[in-house]
Amino acid sequence: MTHFLDISQISKTFHTDSGSFEALREVDLKISEGEFISLIGHSGCGKSTVLNIVAGLLDVTSGGVFLDNKQITEPGPDRAVVFQNHALMPWLTVYGNVALAVKTVFKKTKSKAEMHEWIEHNLALVNMSHAAGKMPHEISGGMKQRVGIARALAMQPKLLLMDEPFGALDALTRAQLQDTTMEIHRELGNTVIMITHDVDEAVLLSDRIVMMSNGPAARVGQIVDVNLARPRERLALAEDAQFNHCRRLVLDFLYAAHQKPDTGENPNENVAAQSEAA
Amino acid sequence: MITLASINLEAAGRRLPMLFARGVVPAAGIAFFLLIWHITANNIDTSLGKFPGPAQVWEQSNSLYEEHLEQREKAERFHERQEKRNAEKLAKNPDAEVKWRSYTGKPSFLDQIFTSLYTVMFGFVLASAVAIPLGIACGLNERIYQAFNPIIQVFKPVSPLAWLPLVTMVVSALYVSDDPMFEKSFLNSAFTVALCCLWPTVINTTVGVAGIDRDLVNVGKVIKLPPMTHVAKIVLPSSVPMIFTGLRLSLATGWMVLIAAEMLAQNPGLGKFIWDEFQNGSSNSLARIMVAVVTIGLIGFALDRCMLLLQRRVSWDKSAVLR
Numbered sequence: 001m002t003h004f005l006d007i008s009q010i011s012k013t014f015h016t017d018s019g020s021f022e023a024l025r026e027v028d029l030k031i032s033e034g035e036f037i038s039l040i041g042h043s044g045c046g047k048s049t050v051l052n053i054v055a056g057l058l059d060v061t062s063g064g065v066f067l068d069n070k071q072i073t074e075p076g077p078d079r080a081v082v083f084q085n086h087a088l089m090p091w092l093t094v095y096g097n098v099a100l101a102v103k104t105v106f107k108k109t110k111s112k113a114e115m116h117e118w119i120e121h122n123l124a125l126v127n128m129s130h131a132a133g134k135m136p137h138e139i140s141g142g143m144k145q146r147v148g149i150a151r152a153l154a155m156q157p158k159l160l161l162m163d164e165p166f167g168a169l170d171a172l173t174r175a176q177l178q179d180t181t182m183e184i185h186r187e188l189g190n191t192v193i194m195i196t197h198d199v200d201e202a203v204l205l206s207d208r209i210v211m212m213s214n215g216p217a218a219r220v221g222q223i224v225d226v227n228l229a230r231p232r233e234r235l236a237l238a239e240d241a242q243f244n245h246c247r248r249l250v251l252d253f254l255y256a257a258h259q260k261p262d263t264g265e266n267p268n269e270n271v272a273a274q275s276e277a278a
Numbered sequence: 279m280i281t282l283a284s285i286n287l288e289a290a291g292r293r294l295p296m297l298f299a300r301g302v303v304p305a306a307g308i309a310f311f312l313l314i315w316h317i318t319a320n321n322i323d324t325s326l327g328k329f330p331g332p333a334q335v336w337e338q339s340n341s342l343y344e345e346h347l348e349q350r351e352k353a354e355r356f357h358e359r360q361e362k363r364n365a366e367k368l369a370k371n372p373d374a375e376v377k378w379r380s381y382t383g384k385p386s387f388l389d390q391i392f393t394s395l396y397t398v399m400f401g402f403v404l405a406s407a408v409a410i411p412l413g414i415a416c417g418l419n420e421r422i423y424q425a426f427n428p429i430i431q432v433f434k435p436v437s438p439l440a441w442l443p444l445v446t447m448v449v450s451a452l453y454v455s456d457d458p459m460f461e462k463s464f465l466n467s468a469f470t471v472a473l474c475c476l477w478p479t480v481i482n483t484t485v486g487v488a489g490i491d492r493d494l495v496n497v498g499k500v501i502k503l504p505p506m507t508h509v510a511k512i513v514l515p516s517s518v519p520m521i522f523t524g525l526r527l528s529l530a531t532g533w534m535v536l537i538a539a540e541m542l543a544q545n546p547g548l549g550k551f552i553w554d555e556f557q558n559g560s561s562n563s564l565a566r567i568m569v570a571v572v573t574i575g576l577i578g579f580a581l582d583r584c585m586l587l588l589q590r591r592v593s594w595d596k597s598a599v600l601r
Contacts, residue, residue, distance in 0.1 A: 055496075055500065056499075057496055057499060057500075074499075075496070075499040075500045076502060077500060077501050080500060081496065081497075081500050083496070085493060087491070087493035087494055087496070087497050089497075089511075089512065089516075090516075090594060090595065091515040091516070091594030100511060101497075101501045104501045104502065104507070105501055105502075135594075151497075155500075
């Protein structure tokens, strides 16, 4: 059986001056079209490495990634990336940043007027039409990330890759952006891989949560299916048994079974902290 | 009304310290310097008389300006005479051969300033045209950087005066033309300036280009920007601040180098003016050299400010503190 995205037994070893470092060992993951996947794990576990390999920004040491049965060898607009720190060009306006992507990707397929319309459409999708003429330093962190999402969506990607997209934002802004992301996902049905540190965010947004074991030689530890009906309501879910069960599974994995080895914390302390959280 | 007046007063009160810092303090600094200069100058006796104090230097700067006006007048009279003479010749005999000569009087101090400015700009533009592309190539490609780095590091600390004899010989060997566009001495100093102007721009451009935010480069990769568009849309804008840091250092170096080169190459300009006054050895010479010293400083400062203005125009980062 073929899959929309097939991450097939990929391993990655980095060679540096001080020796080699095995980041990933035989990571295997199949994703269907339209799925929302979260990658979660302690920092340094290789989540970003997986994402960068799928984006084509890093190559694999062994194994391969196949999108629509085609092997990924280089970066391309069919796998748009939303970066953690928005990565907007500070010398371009909000409109200009989206336009740079649109004009490069659709150079041969869209007319000028169509491009303009498409840029405006994508800015409207993330509620940023009002700030089209603003420079990135004139808008807030949350707004910058909205523009980053608009730019990625404007490439009409088969796969949207989000690298801790809301990690640098305050809780309220993060909640707003999570809602926007859910709306967009419902509307466009894109396939998304999102890296996150936030357990609630992972459960709220995802169809499946992929938990990675600690590096070096990280692998897929466990996958949690989130069988919650969509659209999901943040407030209603707070009391939902299924939601809390998923949350519990992820917390168990992160804090008990795969405690970060070099922190030197007492595992009992974590169990206590965990039951408090739950 | 009372509150309004008090607000105004408050604002004025806040502005006063700023005015103090911007105007009064520097003025006091200059006054103090002039005082020390005046006192020390009076106590230094040289074979050309007392070391010039601020008053003598001011006097000489005026006399240099007057000499400039005099020279202008002489030149004008010369051209008038020549025109009249040629016209008379042609009136007598329409087929007569008339000669047009340019005025060859001694260049005035102001003429020397303009020659120096022209020479330094020529060398600086030449150097920048090589340095910026080279810096971009070094910043983009680690291999190119590794190839060029030893050469850059070795030539960077070389004094301009070491280059000058070589440049002179090469120019006189290669630049052979019946109707030369440039004077050889001009090319000598301009090339020497260029050789010394290269390095700060190359190094700073390299650092700027190599230090571009990885994420921005990755955005370019994801949207598959063609290489030249990548340079134009991402590399250049993001390294503009560093390029300008390099350009400003280069221009300052070039201006310092030029004075030394002019003294040695006997190219007309401020350096030659100083050398001639030194050889001249009149009682006014030291004061006239001091005028040149202050002028060189002021022009160097003005050139730097011009680059700063240019940077403000070109750079997207208007909020950056430019010093």
